[in-house]
Amino acid sequence: MYLGRMTSQHPAITATTHLDALAAALGFALPQGGVEVFSPVDGARVAGFDPVDAAAVGAIADRAAKAFHHWRTVPGPRRGELVRRLGEELRRHKADLGMLVTLDCGKPLSEGLGEVQEMIDICDFAVGLSRQLHGLTIASERPGHRMSETWHPLGPVAIITAFNFPVAVWAWNAALALVCGDSVVWKPSEKTPLTAIAVQALFDRVVADFGPDAPEGLAQLVLGDAPTGAALVDHPEIALVSATGSTAMGRIVGQAAARRFARSLLELGGNNATVVAPSADMELALTGCAFGFMGTTGQRCTSLRRLFVERGTYDSFVPRIISAAARLPIGDPRDPANLAGPLIDEASFGAMQAALADARALGATVHGGERIDGSGAGVYVRPAVVEMPTQTGPMLRETFAPILYCLRYDTLDEAIALNNAAAQGLSSSIFTNDLREAEAFVAASGSDCGIANINIGTSGAEIGGAFGGEKETGGGRESGSDSWKAYMRRQTSTVNYSAALPLAQGVTFEL
Ligand code: UN1
Numbered sequence: 001m002y003l004g005r006m007t008s009q010h011p012a013i014t015a016t017t018h019l020d021a022l023a024a025a026l027g028f029a030l031p032q033g034g035v036e037v038f039s040p041v042d043g044a045r046v047a048g049f050d051p052v053d054a055a056a057v058g059a060i061a062d063r064a065a066k067a068f069h070h071w072r073t074v075p076g077p078r079r080g081e082l083v084r085r086l087g088e089e090l091r092r093h094k095a096d097l098g099m100l101v102t103l104d105c106g107k108p109l110s111e112g113l114g115e116v117q118e119m120i121d122i123c124d125f126a127v128g129l130s131r132q133l134h135g136l137t138i139a140s141e142r143p144g145h146r147m148s149e150t151w152h153p154l155g156p157v158a159i160i161t162a163f164n165f166p167v168a169v170w171a172w173n174a175a176l177a178l179v180c181g182d183s184v185v186w187k188p189s190e191k192t193p194l195t196a197i198a199v200q201a202l203f204d205r206v207v208a209d210f211g212p213d214a215p216e217g218l219a220q221l222v223l224g225d226a227p228t229g230a231a232l233v234d235h236p237e238i239a240l241v242s243a244t245g246s247t248a249m250g251r252i253v254g255q256a257a258a259r260r261f262a263r264s265l266l267e268l269g270g271n272n273a274t275v276v277a278p279s280a281d282m283e284l285a286l287t288g289c290a291f292g293f294m295g296t297t298g299q300r301c302t303s304l305r306r307l308f309v310e311r312g313t314y315d316s317f318v319p320r321i322i323s324a325a326a327r328l329p330i331g332d333p334r335d336p337a338n339l340a341g342p343l344i345d346e347a348s349f350g351a352m353q354a355a356l357a358d359a360r361a362l363g364a365t366v367h368g369g370e371r372i373d374g375s376g377a378g379v380y381v382r383p384a385v386v387e388m389p390t391q392t393g394p395m396l397r398e399t400f401a402p403i404l405y406c407l408r409y410d411t412l413d414e415a416i417a418l419n420n421a422a423a424q425g426l427s428s429s430i431f432t433n434d435l436r437e438a439e440a441f442v443a444a445s446g447s448d449c450g451i452a453n454i455n456i457g458t459s460g461a462e463i464g465g466a467f468g469g470e471k472e473t474g475g476g477r478e479s480g481s482d483s484w485k486a487y488m489r490r491q492t493s494t495v496n497y498s499a500a501l502p503l504a505q506g507v508t509f510e511l
Contacts (some may be wrong), residue, residue, distance in 0.1 A: 015039035040106035043377025051224035063217035064156035072153035080130025087123030099343030119171035144498025153181025156240025166192035265473025270426030280431035292457035302459035352401035426469030
């Protein structure tokens, strides 16, 4: 039964019937099993899967290790060719895969398509990178010696992804890991397994066409729950665990990996802030803040959650944000008229309401935040703008929902201190036309986040930069810049081409 908002464009299409057509077009079968999968669009049960148990995870990790031993010997540019073909396959299927992202996690179609574009972009980036995995030569202090640094493939990489970017985050990791010579094992969120199955099917077709250079088991998918993920993280063959999700999850994963000295790359929670200064272009600031907190229904790790507005600007700016939230078209994410879709599930709605209740108890004024559409199935909510007396309580927690906490500030130093007071350090931004303020925000004594933007919101990063953040965000960097180094091991080689054996630091050892 369809319970979301009806539109004239797809009057009787339910998530379920739409999915059947998409699965056929993308060449995968909807799984059936015990763990139920719902589309957040209308709350309908669309599939089910059986979690992979620890023994099966072991076999998968062993297969990944075998694949790695072959793949690491394939030249980098040839590995890049595989990723180039993956990018081509994604281009061919962008429309269907984008719609599947929308049905699987509920983001508007333009964002579903954007997510597939993000996959294509990182494939393109990785293809170029496959010819640029450069090392260094280093001046040796000893005569007749040469010192160099080489980057070698690392090993099988476990990729744990979250529901909100069900495929792009896999691509950020997989495209880099594959050109770096690693094999990958993917554990997607149990809330969004369908896009993962579709992408894996697409990858398998690319591999089948590629010939013997690409070994069986190069990229594998494990569907499961927390125990499945734990078995993967604990497996001795997994060299790097790249995990995206909550800080609570990252704390467990990071410690488990560290216990066996495996590497981890953590991309965890964010409690991102924007500062609106008096000199700001208020139209830019309005759009940047509106997309930042309401886009993707506040379910990006980069979503805007805290807003600091200069005292003299607050009373003209914040009412405009409140009115933008009140007017936002919300509903079926397949309808291009809607700029926000549903929350992922009921639990998420409960967390949102609990945060708003906590804010009210602290004396905050809450605008919006109520459920809309009245149906019990898809969880559609009005974004909430919350005027806080001070930065306290839920304002210092990450709630994965469209809530914007607002506060006045007097000086830029105060705004920067408020920005940096969060436990997480992912994304931040300032709207200002004052050069001194802009530079101060991105200086060493400015924002402490991995991302600090000027005249842009907190979310919507391009793939070319390193993506990630500090403190409880976990410290990892994914995607562009030199993030690829996390997927390789560095080897320092000193070669002696002289007939003597001088020791470093002038140490003598004469037999
Ligand atoms: C995430 O929310 O987990 O910067 C990733 C952005 C996107 C990626 C977000 N490119 O908002």
